[in-house]
Amino acid sequence: MTLIGISEVMRSLPELWVGLRFTLLLVFASLAIGSIIGLFVCLGRLLGRGLLVGLCATYTTIFRGIPEVVLMFWIYYCGPLLGGFRPSSLSAALVAMSLYVGALLSEIFRGGILAVPRGQAEAARSLGVPEFWVWTSVILPQAFRIVIPALIGVAALTVKVSGIASTIGVTELVFEANVTAGQSYRYFEMFTAVGVFYFLILFPMSMIAKGYERKLVKRRK
Amino acid sequence: MTDDQMLAPIVTCTNVCKRYGAFVALRDVNLEVSKGEVVCIVGPSGGGKSTFLRTINGLESIDSGTICFDGITIPGPARNVGLIRREAGMVFQSFNLFPHMTVRKNLILAPVRARGLSHAEANERAERLLKRVGIANQIDKYPDQLSGGQQQRVAIARALAMEPKVMLFDEPTSALDPEMVKEVLEVVRELAGSGMTMIIVTHEMGFAREISSRVVFMVEGSIAVDAPPERFFNAPSEPRLESFLSKVL
Numbered sequence: 142m143t144l145i146g147i148s149e150v151m152r153s154l155p156e157l158w159v160g161l162r163f164t165l166l167l168v169f170a171s172l173a174i175g176s177i178i179g180l181f182v183c184l185g186r187l188l189g190r191g192l193l194v195g196l197c198a199t200y201t202t203i204f205r206g207i208p209e210v211v212l213m214f215w216i217y218y219c220g221p222l223l224g225g226f227r228p229s230s231l232s233a234a235l236v237a238m239s240l241y242v243g244a245l246l247s248e249i250f251r252g253g254i255l256a257v258p259r260g261q262a263e264a265a266r267s268l269g270v271p272e273f274w275v276w277t278s279v280i281l282p283q284a285f286r287i288v289i290p291a292l293i294g295v296a297a298l299t300v301k302v303s304g305i306a307s308t309i310g311v312t313e314l315v316f317e318a319n320v321t322a323g324q325s326y327r328y329f330e331m332f333t334a335v336g337v338f339y340f341l342i343l344f345p346m347s348m349i350a351k352g353y354e355r356k357l358v359k360r361r362k
Numbered sequence: 363m364t365d366d367q368m369l370a371p372i373v374t375c376t377n378v379c380k381r382y383g384a385f386v387a388l389r390d391v392n393l394e395v396s397k398g399e400v401v402c403i404v405g406p407s408g409g410g411k412s413t414f415l416r417t418i419n420g421l422e423s424i425d426s427g428t429i430c431f432d433g434i435t436i437p438g439p440a441r442n443v444g445l446i447r448r449e450a451g452m453v454f455q456s457f458n459l460f461p462h463m464t465v466r467k468n469l470i471l472a473p474v475r476a477r478g479l480s481h482a483e484a485n486e487r488a489e490r491l492l493k494r495v496g497i498a499n500q501i502d503k504y505p506d507q508l509s510g511g512q513q514q515r516v517a518i519a520r521a522l523a524m525e526p527k528v529m530l531f532d533e534p535t536s537a538l539d540p541e542m543v544k545e546v547l548e549v550v551r552e553l554a555g556s557g558m559t560m561i562i563v564t565h566e567m568g569f570a571r572e573i574s575s576r577v578v579f580m581v582e583g584s585i586a587v588d589a590p591p592e593r594f595f596n597a598p599s600e601p602r603l604e605s606f607l608s609k610v611l
Contacts, residue, residue: 266447267421
């Protein structure tokens with residue numbers, strides 16, 4: 142037995158590959174669902190009135206304030222209590238992550254929309270442009286540009302948080318590493334490999350964010 | 363235009379009042395503007411000039427009184443504000459061009475979305491109007507690539523692209539460097555010459571005197587003087603106007 146088991150890692154690559162695919166599935170799906178939730182919640186807070194505003198604000202506060210791991214366990218185990226069903230670990234993880242991402246994004250979207258100067262909407266309205274187009278042609282495109290760096294930050298956070306899904310049994314990257322390492326006792330090597338995988342996903346994202354911010358600063362000059 | 367058309371009022375504001383909490387921004391403002399008239403509104407800062415201008419196209423709501431714009435009144439059915447906005451072009455102090463769109467797209471947006479023009483028609487109109495304001499060669503640039511004077515001329519062209527019946531100017535030259543004021547006023551002067559009805563809030567007294575059919579002095583939220591430019595500047599009848607003119611002339 143050698144000190145560092147590279148060959149064990151190589152042998153486990155098929156399992157890790159399965160894990161990586163589940164990780165990416167969790168990340169992309171929860172970002173997509175979370176974006177839709179986030180957009181509606183933020184528009185509810187900005188355009189709604191009365192109860193709707195309160196509901197949206199409460200949603201944001203609650204799901205930003207609960208640790209992700211608690212949220213995941215809670216949703217995984219609340220099914221039998223609420224309706225006598227048992228969600229699969231994958232769907233529980235997806236729901237938990239989407240709700241969490243949605244809460245984060247709703248605040249980011251709101252900040253972005255409020256950062257668009259008031260005169261922009263006024264100019265569009267003064268031209269008689271219907272409200273739908275004021276939002277889709279003037280406000281949202283500008284807000285989107287403003288929030289791109291923060292969006293990349295949330296995406297990176299989602300990648301990291303997805304590891305928690307292993308605790309309720311989703312066969313993503315951390316889970317697969319744990320299982321295969323359990324067979325070979327090569328925990329150090331396996332988790333080094335997992336660390337490299339995560340780094341290869343996250344590093345390009347931070348580079349893109351940095352490049353974009355540099356471009357923004359340059360344009361402002 | 364016949365004399366009869368010239369005299370028909372197109373904007374009639376009656377007893378317009380507006381409060382912000384305890385502060386009275388507009389106090390029983392009455393103003394009638396006829397077709398083809400150029401009315402300049404001058405007065406000290408905080409006198410309600412911009413607020414009043416913004417009530418005409420519904421950017422500011424009013425607490426009482428009525429505004430009648432070419433037969434459409436506010437307060438009235440909810441759609442009235444939208445109807446007025448399509449017929450009233452507005453030019454802002456800070457230009458408010460859409461920074462994520464080229465000049466061409468800035469001019470095309472409203473005619474396509476609010477008037478239902480085809481892209482080709484709107485594009486043809488955009489090119490014609492930019493030629494008119496003297497910046498046809500900048501059509502595919504972004505606003506931040508233009509000088510302040512050029513941006514304001516684009517903003518005027520953008521408002522004209524809706525073929526409005528009245529143009530509202532809210533201190534169009536106040537944010538400009540001095541050397542760019544002239545090129546913008548030149549465009550406004552050309553518009554006046556073409557018979558466009560205009561209401562202009564301005565601090566350019568010389569310009570107001572030259573271009574106006576009437577000059578209105580607004581102070582403390584109401585209209586204190588409404589007179590032809592000759593009388594307004596040469597024989598001010600109001601002590602507050604006299605004191606204002608002695609400071610700015």
